[in-house]
Amino acid sequence: xxxxxxxxxxxxxxxxxxxxxxxxxxxxxxxxxxxxxxxxxxxxxxxxxxxxxxxxxxxxxxxxxxxxxxxxxxxxxxxxxxxxxxxxxxxxxxxxxxxxxxxxxxxxxxxxxxxxxxxxxxxxxxxxxxxxxxxxxxxxxxxxxxxxxxxxxxxxxxxxxxxxxxxxxxxxxxxxxxxxxxxxxxxxxxxxxxxxxxxxxxxxxxxxxxxxxxxxxxxxxxxxxxxxxxxxxxxxxxxxxxxxxxxxxxxxxxxxxxxxxxxxxxxxxxxxxxxxxxxxxxxxxxxxxxxxxxxxxxxxxxxxxxxxxxxxxxxxxxxxxxxxxxxxxxxxxxxxxxxxxxxxxxxxxxxxxxxxxxxxxxxxxxxxxxxxxxxxxxxxxxxxxxxxxxxxxxxxxxxxxxxxxxxxxxxxxxxxxxxxxxxxxxxxxxxxxxxx
Amino acid sequence: xxxxxxxxxxxxxxxxxxxxxxxxxxxxxxxxxxxxxxxxxxxxxxxxxxxxxxxxxxxxxxxxxxxxxxxxxxxxxxxxxxxxxxxxxxxxxxxxxxxxxxxxxxxxxxxxxxxxxxxxxxxxxxxxxxxxxxxxxxxxxxxxxxxxxxxxxxxxxxxxxxxxxxxxxxxxxxxxxxxxxxxxxxxxxxxxxxxxxxxxxxxxxxxxxxxxxxxxxxxxxxxxxxxxxxxxxxxxxxxxxxxxxxxxxxxxxxxxxxxxxxxxxxxxxxxxxxxxxxxxxxxxxxxxxxxxxxxxxxxxxxxxxxxxxxxxxxxxxxxxxxxxxxxxxxxxxxxxxxxxxxxxxxxxxxxxxxxxxxxxxxxxxxxxxxxxxxxxxxxxxxxxxxxxxxxxxxxxxxxxxxxxxxxxxxxxxxxxxxxxxxxxxxxxxxxxx
Numbered sequence: 001x002x003x004x005x006x007x008x009x010x011x012x013x014x015x016x017x018x019x020x021x022x023x024x025x026x027x028x029x030x031x032x033x034x035x036x037x038x039x040x041x042x043x044x045x046x047x048x049x050x051x052x053x054x055x056x057x058x059x060x061x062x063x064x065x066x067x068x069x070x071x072x073x074x075x076x077x078x079x080x081x082x083x084x085x086x087x088x089x090x091x092x093x094x095x096x097x098x099x100x101x102x103x104x105x106x107x108x109x110x111x112x113x114x115x116x117x118x119x120x121x122x123x124x125x126x127x128x129x130x131x132x133x134x135x136x137x138x139x140x141x142x143x144x145x146x147x148x149x150x151x152x153x154x155x156x157x158x159x160x161x162x163x164x165x166x167x168x169x170x171x172x173x174x175x176x177x178x179x180x181x182x183x184x185x186x187x188x189x190x191x192x193x194x195x196x197x198x199x200x201x202x203x204x205x206x207x208x209x210x211x212x213x214x215x216x217x218x219x220x221x222x223x224x225x226x227x228x229x230x231x232x233x234x235x236x237x238x239x240x241x242x243x244x245x246x247x248x249x250x251x252x253x254x255x256x257x258x259x260x261x262x263x264x265x266x267x268x269x270x271x272x273x274x275x276x277x278x279x280x281x282x283x284x285x286x287x288x289x290x291x292x293x294x295x296x297x298x299x300x301x302x303x304x305x306x307x308x309x310x311x312x313x314x315x316x317x318x319x320x321x322x323x324x325x326x327x328x329x330x331x332x333x334x335x336x337x338x339x340x341x342x343x344x345x346x347x348x349x350x351x352x353x354x355x356x357x358x359x360x361x362x363x364x365x366x367x368x369x370x371x372x373x374x375x376x377x378x379x380x381x382x383x384x385x386x387x388x389x390x391x392x393x394x395x396x397x398x399x400x401x402x403x404x405x406x407x408x409x410x411x412x413x414x415x416x417x418x419x420x421x422x423x424x425x426x427x428x429x430x431x432x433x434x435x436x
Numbered sequence: 437x438x439x440x441x442x443x444x445x446x447x448x449x450x451x452x453x454x455x456x457x458x459x460x461x462x463x464x465x466x467x468x469x470x471x472x473x474x475x476x477x478x479x480x481x482x483x484x485x486x487x488x489x490x491x492x493x494x495x496x497x498x499x500x501x502x503x504x505x506x507x508x509x510x511x512x513x514x515x516x517x518x519x520x521x522x523x524x525x526x527x528x529x530x531x532x533x534x535x536x537x538x539x540x541x542x543x544x545x546x547x548x549x550x551x552x553x554x555x556x557x558x559x560x561x562x563x564x565x566x567x568x569x570x571x572x573x574x575x576x577x578x579x580x581x582x583x584x585x586x587x588x589x590x591x592x593x594x595x596x597x598x599x600x601x602x603x604x605x606x607x608x609x610x611x612x613x614x615x616x617x618x619x620x621x622x623x624x625x626x627x628x629x630x631x632x633x634x635x636x637x638x639x640x641x642x643x644x645x646x647x648x649x650x651x652x653x654x655x656x657x658x659x660x661x662x663x664x665x666x667x668x669x670x671x672x673x674x675x676x677x678x679x680x681x682x683x684x685x686x687x688x689x690x691x692x693x694x695x696x697x698x699x700x701x702x703x704x705x706x707x708x709x710x711x712x713x714x715x716x717x718x719x720x721x722x723x724x725x726x727x728x729x730x731x732x733x734x735x736x737x738x739x740x741x742x743x744x745x746x747x748x749x750x751x752x753x754x755x756x757x758x759x760x761x762x763x764x765x766x767x768x769x770x771x772x773x774x775x776x777x778x779x780x781x782x783x784x785x786x787x788x789x790x791x792x793x794x795x796x797x798x799x800x801x802x803x804x805x806x807x808x809x810x811x812x813x814x815x816x817x818x819x820x821x822x823x824x825x826x827x828x829x830x831x832x833x834x835x836x837x838x839x840x841x842x843x844x845x846x847x848x849x850x851x852x853x854x855x856x857x858x859x860x861x862x863x864x865x866x867x868x869x
Contacts, residue, residue: 031474032808073732076725081794083801102804129739132764137742139694140762143588143864246691248586249579279526290528290543295519307572310579332575333582333615363524370477370526370545377475377809 013386013395014205020221021193024212025386025395027200029379035201036100036383037109039116040391043189044093045167046321047228052177054169055185057090058134062182063097064088065126067115072126078112079105092163093320094391100380103202107211113197114215117190127179138168145247145430146328153428156241157255157324161232191222196390200383232257232322239426247432250331252340255426256419258325261318261393267404268416269325270316271364275356277314277327279367282401283375284317285384293367299327302347308335320392325419337429348420355414368405453831454807456817457649464637464667465660468817468827469652470644472810478549478645480542481814482556483822486633487536489606489671495621497613501577502626503533508569510558515569521555535607536752537822543811546646550655557659560639563630565623578615588863591687592698593758595861599683600702600756601676636660637667640821644814673753678702679857687863695765695864699775703757703852706750706823712836713844714748714852719795720787722746722759729778730759738774740767750823757852765866776855783853786846800834
């Protein structure tokens with residue numbers, strides 16, 4: 001049976017661990033007759049070795065292809081019969097699957113996730129048809145210059161750590177990976193002791209726990225997956241990548257190696273990003289769908305209000321290991337990338353040399369505080385954040401977001417600004433040649 | 437084969453029904469309020485029926501440009517003051533234009549509701565459209581037009597809309613217009629457009645969130661109640677003529693990795709009683725379980741595309757039914773042939789009873805999710821107002837869907853989907869030879 005209440009990171013989140021190692025987090029939310037189930041696996045593209053890049057994502061696709069007890073043609077419709085939504089995503093640290101539906105579909109959602117954890121089929125024909133689907137997904141991404149530049153910049157910024165390769169994988173690996181590669185990867189990482197199950201909704205916690213035990217309790221634990229141990233060496237000089245490719249618009253991206261979520265500099269850097277580009281929050285699932293309040297942000301006023309860029313954005317995402325802080329600008333038609341780069345780097349140098357003001361600190365905290373409220377407006381969003389933070393660090397981080405931001409001091413922000421130094425920087429340019 | 441076990445868990449289903457409060461102010465503005473207590477926040481969805489169909493003839497993109505600058509200064513506040521107001525409160529603000537609406541959607545903390553509603557009213561009623569702000573926003577729009585022109589997905593879809601509706605119909609125009617047109621639009625043009633098309637008779641303000649109904653009504657009344665402008669002259673909107681032949685165009689974009697296919701028809705108006713049958717038919721065709729029949733054929737069985745789906749666009753007049761797919765260049769012809777085949781099968785054999793049941797269950801069952809967030813409720817109520825569906829539409833919609841029969845759906849398929857009269861635009865690295 002479940003070992004209940006190991007810890008109580010939040011008065012509202014119930015934490016339990018089954019005997020097979022599956023960690024379960026439940027939060028009751030009675031605002032609508034809905035339930036959201038997310039099953040997280042601690043496997044992402046950082047766990048892939050050369051030759052297998054893209055395996056985590058491809059495995060995610062394969063896990064919608066039928067199980068021992070769910071026919072292939074029913075997997076995708078099984079939740080929609082309840083009016084529910086379902087999805088999955090893979091990123092650098094984790095892979096997750098979700099269903100949100102009316103609460104009477106809870107059993108079905110749990111059943112699907114238990115099947116997915118233990119009994120996916122990996123029929124060779126399905127592996128082959130999905131190979132071309134994923135290559136199509138890759139090509140679709142390459143149609144977007146901004147996305148293409150992002151991929152090239154990341155690969156340049158890292159020279160050793162596997163965060164360097166794209167989650168979708170490199171084309172040659174997608175062409176050569178076999179069914180056995182994929183199935184072996186699946187069996188290695190899809191075990192209860194490498195998973196976190198999150199359930200939020202209009203439900204009763206104790207009843208939910210009993211259902212979880214019913215569906216997942218018999219799935220055996222597996223050997224603890226091996227983890228890559230590479231640490232990215234400290235960057236010792238600026239790196240640059242320039243893409244000369246036909247296109248209508250020029251893009252600039254600048255990336256700095258940034259602290260992981262458990263680093264004390266993470267939240268000060270998040271505040272600094274709010275000062276530079278407007279507060280987005282930290283919810284990968286929803287934060288970036290709405291425009292941030294950024295009209296008085298430093299880089300917006302320097303670039304967009306002056307008409308040299310049509311957009312500027314910043315992205316500092318919580319990650320398990322040190323990743324990147326990105327700044328992305330789109331050049332207005334007729335503006336050179338050199339002009340934008342000059343202004344942007346000058347602004348960054350200013351903030352590095354002189355820091356931010358107390359008024360800016362207060363405003364950034366208010367913005368982030370509002371974002372955290374907005375980010376909790378649906379059970380899917382709440383469940384996403386609980387699982388996301390538990391996968392990369394601890395659910396305690398989610399529970400304490402507001403407090404951590406409020407505790408950020410001016411000195412801490414100004415210390416974090418020292419990350420924006422030249423030797424820690426990678427510059428990426430998508431610079432289409434002149435037409436004609 | 438074993439089937440899914442279905443043990444039951446006790447649930448606490450409650451009767452649905454938003455029951456928002458709706459009132460019409462003496463000046464004709466509509467205010468709809470729904471109090472919720474999900475989070476200490478409020479979403480305002482304020483729309484004016486002055487979308488891109490109001491673009492002056494020969495100036496498509498004018499309304500879009502107006503929406504880009506409308507919030508950059510009012511008669512009472514400078515752009516800087518507005519920026520400080522928005523940023524200081526951590527507000528989320530989006531302004532968008534569709535065929536028929538200009539919409540401002542704003543989410544703020546409950547304590548900031550009154551200030552923000554007042555600001556939104558100023559933005560809508562008395563924008564100052566400063567020259568310097570217009571110059572910057574014009575540059576942004578021109579850049580965005582360039583990005584669209586470099587996107588096979590956008591080019592194929594815009595190309596299809598022009599093919600379906602023709603260059604003289606507003607539905608066939610690009611929402612952002614062209615660079616040449618946008619460069620030629622000045623401040624006086626936009627002030628004139630605003631004066632001609634923005635009026636309280638065209639406005640609906642929906643407020644959803646942690647605010648009492650009486651308080652929200654009082655604040656909305658103070659914000660919009662004194663606005664006195666006569667109703668604008670209606671925009672004549674001709675009914676589109678349905679193509680009698682199959683048409684196909686190719687937009688070569690050889691710098692791209694993947695080709696986008698846009699394949700479509702003119703369908704039915706939102707007010708057509710057959711809309712619900714078309715809605716269900718479209719769900720089964722190109723939405724249910726990751727792309728419906730199209731997804732099952734093109735993505736699942738043939739592995740040709742990551743994305744393939746169909747969309748039925750609800751509009752005031754006959755809207756489009758659009759099928760879109762992104763495929764590698766060598767698969768373009770095969771993908772189009774597969775779409776043809778699926779449509780032909782649907783026309784000749786119809787849906788199965790099971791497919792209809794699944795799609796109906798999905799659309800009915802998805803209502804609680806649609807109405808989970810303040811923004812979701814506000815969007816739903818705004819659309820109900822636009823299409824005259826009533827404040828009880830969330831309750832009635834389920835019965836409207838249940839009343840649709842298999843014969844209705846199959847009649848909709850025969851009416852809407854004829855490969856011999858399809859319009860098709862292909863954009864990407866594709867050689868038509």
